[in-house]
Amino acid sequence: MATPSAVRRILLATGFLVLVQAGLGLVVNLYVLYPTHHPGSQAGAYLIRVYESFVWAVAHGTFALAVHTALGLTLVLLSIIAAVRAVLLRQRAVAFWTVLGALLVIGAAIKGGSFLASGKILDSLLMALLALSSEVCFQLAIHLLPSERHPA
Numbered sequence: 001m002a003t004p005s006a007v008r009r010i011l012l013a014t015g016f017l018v019l020v021q022a023g024l025g026l027v028v029n030l031y032v033l034y035p036t037h038h039p040g041s042q043a044g045a046y047l048i049r050v051y052e053s054f055v056w057a058v059a060h061g062t063f064a065l066a067v068h069t070a071l072g073l074t075l076v077l078l079s080i081i082a083a084v085r086a087v088l089l090r091q092r093a094v095a096f097w098t099v100l101g102a103l104l105v106i107g108a109a110i111k112g113g114s115f116l117a118s119g120k121i122l123d124s125l126l127m128a129l130l131a132l133s134s135e136v137c138f139q140l141a142i143h144l145l146p147s148e149r150h151p152a
Contacts, residue, residue, distance in 0.1 A: 101137030
């Protein structure tokens, strides 16, 4: 069973990485140019294009783009682990906000891949808004965790 302190640690790490990812995303958005035609940018099934764009970005993108993509995928896994641990804690409010945060991170990753595949600015904006919204959820979950001195 998960403990509040373990959930707090993983939520702090996840929240911190969301902020690092957002900052790195700003750098990529402002300074990285990538070709409009790459694997994943051609017509085809949406999720396959997103997947191909992720693979291309990590394998052939600039260093900043590759790190941004790899960190985003790591963040997806970390947020899922945080959500599972929060659910195992059996505190509804903490679980709700953590699961919602994880879903927002997954949505941000999908929008990031969509932006890479299509180049549509709206996808980039939605990626950033979803990621920053997940940070709010993770911070709320941390706030709702019982403290070590005053258990719920």
